[in-house]
Amino acid sequence: MNRRIFFMFMSPSLFVMxxxxxxxxxxxxxxxxxxxxxxxxxxxxxxxxxxxxxVFADLKFWSAFTFTMTFIVIAVPMQIFTGFLxxxxxxxxxxxxxxxxxxxxxxxxxxVPVVGTLMVKQLFESGGLVAWAYREIVGSRFFLxxxxxxxxxxxxxxxAGTPFSLIVFFAGLQTVPHELVEASMIxxxxxxxxxxxxxxxxxxxLFVFIFLISIMDAYRVFDSVFVLTEQNPVYKAEVMMLYxxxxxxxxxxxxxxxxxxxxxxxMILVVLxxxxxxxxKEQIEER
Amino acid sequence: MKRIENRYVxxxxxxxxxxxxxxxxxxxxxxTLQSFKTPRQANSRVPLFIFEPTADNYTDLWLKAIPxxxxxxxxxxxxxxxxxxVIALNAKRFPVAPGYVYLxxxxxxxxxxxxxxxxxxxxxFYNYFINTIIVxxxxxxxxxxxxxxxxxxxxxxxxLAGVIILVVALGFRSLPGLSYILPYWWFGQHxxxxxxxxxxxxxxxxxxxxxxxxxxxxxxxxxxxxxxxxAMVDGxxxxxxxxxxxxxxxxxxxxxxxxxxxxxAYSDFLLVRILTQSNWTLTVAISKYAGGEDPGHIxxxxxxxxxxxxxxxxxxxxxxxxxxxxxxxxxxxx
Numbered sequence: 001m002n003r004r005i006f007f008m009f010m011s012p013s014l015f016v017m018x019x020x021x022x023x024x025x026x027x028x029x030x031x032x033x034x035x036x037x038x039x040x041x042x043x044x045x046x047x048x049x050x051x052x053x054x055v056f057a058d059l060k061f062w063s064a065f066t067f068t069m070t071f072i073v074i075a076v077p078m079q080i081f082t083g084f085l086x087x088x089x090x091x092x093x094x095x096x097x098x099x100x101x102x103x104x105x106x107x108x109x110x111x112v113p114v115v116g117t118l119m120v121k122q123l124f125e126s127g128g129l130v131a132w133a134y135r136e137i138v139g140s141r142f143f144l145x146x147x148x149x150x151x152x153x154x155x156x157x158x159x160a161g162t163p164f165s166l167i168v169f170f171a172g173l174q175t176v177p178h179e180l181v182e183a184s185m186i187x188x189x190x191x192x193x194x195x196x197x198x199x200x201x202x203x204x205x206l207f208v209f210i211f212l213i214s215i216m217d218a219y220r221v222f223d224s225v226f227v228l229t230e231q232n233p234v235y236k237a238e239v240m241m242l243y244x245x246x247x248x249x250x251x252x253x254x255x256x257x258x259x260x261x262x263x264x265x266x267m268i269l270v271v272l273x274x275x276x277x278x279x280x281k282e283q284i285e286e287r
Numbered sequence: 288m289k290r291i292e293n294r295y296v297x298x299x300x301x302x303x304x305x306x307x308x309x310x311x312x313x314x315x316x317x318x319t320l321q322s323f324k325t326p327r328q329a330n331s332r333v334p335l336f337i338f339e340p341t342a343d344n345y346t347d348l349w350l351k352a353i354p355x356x357x358x359x360x361x362x363x364x365x366x367x368x369x370x371x372x373v374i375a376l377n378a379k380r381f382p383v384a385p386g387y388v389y390l391x392x393x394x395x396x397x398x399x400x401x402x403x404x405x406x407x408x409x410x411x412f413y414n415y416f417i418n419t420i421i422v423x424x425x426x427x428x429x430x431x432x433x434x435x436x437x438x439x440x441x442x443x444x445x446x447l448a449g450v451i452i453l454v455v456a457l458g459f460r461s462l463p464g465l466s467y468i469l470p471y472w473w474f475g476q477h478x479x480x481x482x483x484x485x486x487x488x489x490x491x492x493x494x495x496x497x498x499x500x501x502x503x504x505x506x507x508x509x510x511x512x513x514x515x516x517x518a519m520v521d522g523x524x525x526x527x528x529x530x531x532x533x534x535x536x537x538x539x540x541x542x543x544x545x546x547x548x549x550x551x552a553y554s555d556f557l558l559v560r561i562l563t564q565s566n567w568t569l570t571v572a573i574s575k576y577a578g579g580e581d582p583g584h585i586x587x588x589x590x591x592x593x594x595x596x597x598x599x600x601x602x603x604x605x606x607x608x609x610x611x612x613x614x615x616x617x618x619x620x621x
Contacts, residue, residue, distance in 0.1 A: 009439060010441070016492060021467060024474075025462075031473065041476060042477075093300065093301070102611070104308035104312050110600065112599065114570050118573065118592045119317075120314045128317070132333065164614075223556045226556070228577075254473070280450060280451075283450045287445045287450065
């Protein structure tokens, strides 16, 4: 296929991506240097880097940043560890029973995040099952406080985020070469040693892939936090996306919100660039 | 591979798997149970598992008034949709290509859904449901059409430009949606497209485009070059060869990608929340039930959550093979 035909095939998609991804990002940078609220939406006032200075001096921004980082540090290892553990165990059981388990495990993945969060929340409502168990065991009522809302957010992340890594690990385990496993069994290796010395090394690139995807997803977590803190803004369990959203939509400081989103993009790119470079090299070799 | 034979180890494995499966489905089970209770039952001190179920929450959610002859209306609607399902299942027996039969069935089904408000007094929740169908279907059609062209181009072209487009698209895919959506909101306000389906569809297409082209490309790579080359020797140009030879054997890949586009478009919350004022989709409408002081909100929220989950579970149930294949094929290679 020559270059001209390639771009003919590519042009509709390329046009959409240029107009609705590249161009908005540049607009975002432009907007972040202006003072805009709903009132002067048609005459933005140029203020230079004032918005950025304001963001960095904003204590709420730093508290949202801290919670986002805490969330990533706790949720991502939890999801990956549980996903890998369950995938290895699932690999040991017979083929017929697997299907039923996989169907159950995939339920949290296919349901809409907002709906899934609402369903988890139902368990903790005043008449909910877990709220009742909590009252029976601990002896006091279950209250939504800052601490318990944060715990709920993490619990939901474990519930909703694990199925993805589980299913990908499980598919990866099916590609582990049989000869290796059989040879190791003849040498007398135990199951645990097989996991440690055959499966984990074999799945190394998969671990990197899932780690990266999970970090990205944790970084932009929004829906579950929004639902769990909606109408309870006092709980302050805000993540960066939610704080940006509220700055834009409730406080109507569009310029400041765009400054925050530019900062977010820069931070993500720092993590992402090595991975993108690796993908670039792989693709160059493959073609 | 030799299986584990130690009975105790097996018991431990099954226990852990079953506990985790219960953890996964518990919220579904409990929410469904709550949605059939009266507010009083739902708020009882000790959780009720055996009670007289009521459909009040669902009728409150969907209907303004119950029609005069509810049994007749339900039966007629069930008959129509049952007939359509039977036709769809037997699509291969018709003298025309099955694709046209599916298309006709979908069109008639959608037409009937649009006609329901003329003889049943419906609540606004139903409008959100229709909005969701329009936005999701529109996004799938546009996204797959332009995505197929691009994915095919990327699979066959070996120049540097293709690699650069792919890597940059991957980068854009990884950024949070909010970075695009705030400028979209600004465009929407200026162009007067704010709160329209068109704005939602084009922005959803754009946001999902990187993912779509990556996935379709991986499917096109599996199709041998010789197939279209032989068609081109016979005198067809590349576009004709693409449409008449490649697309017909690509259907499994297209369905798989369409399924993921559906999941993404259906579940998108932030974009629809910011770009609409009243033309919400179900996902946004449901977030309104997240909290409140009214004691009835728990059961109503439960009914809303179940109502939004059921369509997606039905779709996934029909196409479950494609879902697992799509999840594992693209990811394991990367």
